[in-house]
Amino acid sequence: MTNTNQAWFDRAQAVLPGGVDSPVRSFRSVGGTPYTVVRGRGAYVEDVEGTRYLDFVQSYGASLLGHAHPAVVEAIRHGAGEGTTFGAPTPGEVLLAELMCERVSGLEQVRLVSSGTEAVMSAVRLARGATGRSKIVKFDGCYHGHSDALLVAGGSGVAQMGLPGSAGVTAGAVADTIVAPYNVVPTLDESVAAVLVEPVAANMNLVAPRDGFLQGLRDECDRVGALLIFDEVITGFRLAYGGAQEYFGVTPDLWCFGKVIGGGLPVGAFGGRRSVLASLAPNGPVYQAGTLSGNPLATAAGVRVLNFVTREDYVALSNRVAQFANGLRDAVSSSGLFAQTPIEGPLMGLYLSREPFSAPTNFAEAKALCDNGLYRPFFHAMLDRGVALAPGAYEILFVSMAHSDDDLAQAIDSAREAAIIAAAS
Numbered sequence: 001m002t003n004t005n006q007a008w009f010d011r012a013q014a015v016l017p018g019g020v021d022s023p024v025r026s027f028r029s030v031g032g033t034p035y036t037v038v039r040g041r042g043a044y045v046e047d048v049e050g051t052r053y054l055d056f057v058q059s060y061g062a063s064l065l066g067h068a069h070p071a072v073v074e075a076i077r078h079g080a081g082e083g084t085t086f087g088a089p090t091p092g093e094v095l096l097a098e099l100m101c102e103r104v105s106g107l108e109q110v111r112l113v114s115s116g117t118e119a120v121m122s123a124v125r126l127a128r129g130a131t132g133r134s135k136i137v138k139f140d141g142c143y144h145g146h147s148d149a150l151l152v153a154g155g156s157g158v159a160q161m162g163l164p165g166s167a168g169v170t171a172g173a174v175a176d177t178i179v180a181p182y183n184v185v186p187t188l189d190e191s192v193a194a195v196l197v198e199p200v201a202a203n204m205n206l207v208a209p210r211d212g213f214l215q216g217l218r219d220e221c222d223r224v225g226a227l228l229i230f231d232e233v234i235t236g237f238r239l240a241y242g243g244a245q246e247y248f249g250v251t252p253d254l255w256c257f258g259k260v261i262g263g264g265l266p267v268g269a270f271g272g273r274r275s276v277l278a279s280l281a282p283n284g285p286v287y288q289a290g291t292l293s294g295n296p297l298a299t300a301a302g303v304r305v306l307n308f309v310t311r312e313d314y315v316a317l318s319n320r321v322a323q324f325a326n327g328l329r330d331a332v333s334s335s336g337l338f339a340q341t342p343i344e345g346p347l348m349g350l351y352l353s354r355e356p357f358s359a360p361t362n363f364a365e366a367k368a369l370c371d372n373g374l375y376r377p378f379f380h381a382m383l384d385r386g387v388a389l390a391p392g393a394y395e396i397l398f399v400s401m402a403h404s405d406d407d408l409a410q411a412i413d414s415a416r417e418a419a420i421i422a423a424a425s
């Protein structure tokens with residue numbers, strides 16, 4: 001009978017390459033056997049063996065309210081009963097688009113898709129089509145999904161695998177992709193269609209933008225007539241009520257969203273000013289489409305989440321994460337290691353070292369820390385104590401609105417012990 005994590009993973013490996021549908025889940029970079037999840041409730045997930053974990057993965061940020069929030073479950077139940085896909089316009093996609101445009105200043109129209117990858121890939125095509133230019137600038141260590149043109153010098157799983165990019169991506173596919181170091185404003189020329197950036201880099205662990213970096217990108221794009229694209233697949237509707245635009249006061253030309261806006265179902269979106277979106281089919285010559293795009297079930301979940309959260313919720317969550325970050329850093333630092341837990345709003349990173357250090361400002365600095373071997377024993381010591389961090393040093397911690405003060409205190413206690421174990425490793 002298959003009722004252990006090992007048995008499920010063995011079965012999975014027979015029919016799913018590496019046993020997973022997304023590489024980081026395989027535990028390849030931390031070692032060991034992944035836990036196979038059967039259910040999640042609020043801040044917790046439970047595996048096939050009945051073990052409960054306090055979950056800081058939260059589907060890499062897709063879950064803002066915590067797992068199986070009753071309001072979201074109800075919206076999905078109701079939506080399922082009405083039919084899950086029609087290939088025709090539905091009210092849900094209008095409602096979700098309206099909510100997004102209301103909240104994000106400068107965002108006038110969105111096109112809904114089914115993943116973050118699709119959102120960024122389509123935004124890049126739109127930027128190229130709208131400007132008639134080819135080059136895209138991205139930043140070292142930023143992850144923008146797995147479309148060919150952007151699968152170069154990526155963070156997250158790509159960094160975890162130690163890959164500069166991916167096999168199967170042709171030189172031609174990335175020939176128009178320029179990679180620049182994060183936190184340095186590159187000098188552009190008029191061949192550049194767009195500069196694509198994570199406004200808070202959250203796929204090389206967490207690297208905050210330096211003061212002036214995002215505004216510098218805005219100014220440089222304006223100087224040469226390039227479009228600025230914020231990849232807000234993580235930061236959108238998580239960093240703040242209005243996302244990075246509100247948080248940093250810098251307005252891009254195009255936005256990409258995913259994760260939170262699907263309420264745990266597969267959704268992505270890209271959007272911007274009407275004048276830019278005018279290039280998109282059926283109005284314009286840039287083709288983009290999707291059978292399940294604007295899926296009624298997914299939009300029902302997304303609308304429910306966005307309607308549920310208030311401005312005050314973001315402030316409260318950010319304040320709790322700030323306290324948690326201090327507590328976690330101090331707990332680790334009192335146990336023989338040094339830690340940095342950089343935060344932006346409710347986003348939080350975690351770096352460990354044997355030496356005192358300051359929070360990284362670019363991928364090279366982040367990589368040196370993420371690859372120092374301390375995360376692996378720390379991760380497992382936390383897991384042994386019922387606290388699930390992401391199984392990779394390049395990911396950040398996601399604190400949902402369902403994490404209680406007691407949950408966070410428990411994680412800090414566990415971190416104190418885990419740091420002692422990691423220090424002795």
Ligand SMILES: *Cc1c(COP(=O)(O)O)cnc(C)c1O
Nearest residue numbers: 115116117143144145233234258
């Ligand atoms: C997760 C992520 C993506 C890709 O989204 P998927 O839904 O996994 O395709 C793109 N950009 C950023 C910043 C992300 O964090």
